[in-house]
Amino acid sequence: MAGHGHHFRRSRRARPGVGQIQQADMVTNRHKYFRWTGRTARITFAYMVAFPALMGYIAYKYEGKFEMRGKRRGDTIVEY
Structure with missing residues (x-):
């Protein structure tokens, strides 16, 4: 199969650790x-x-609106 073996060339990465050190x-030093x-x-x-703030607003708006426990197939999850 053509194209294999290019991972072992040293010419592309002469010093492999330099980029990681930088x-x-x-x-x-960010x-x-x-x-x-x-x-x-x-x-x-x-x-x-x-x-x-957006997540807090969504949580406050939908608090207590859905009940996920004890539901069966066909039951609605909306309480009111």
């Missing part, structure tokens, strides 16, 4: 390279405020 260093931009502010707002 990535580990970047993760360790605070040194982080900058507040409009994009990072929007993403932070979305994950720390908007998404939890």
Whole structure:
């Protein structure tokens, strides 16, 4: 079968650990390279405020509305 054996070539990866070391260093020193931009502010707002607020609203709106225990085939899950 053609195409096998390309995983063993050394020419593509002369030093295999260098990329992993650089990535580990970047993760360790992330605070040194982080900058507040409009994009990072929007993403932070979305994950720390908007998404939890949306989930809280949905949970509050549908609290007690569905009963999943003791239902049989054909029974509705909506209580009211």
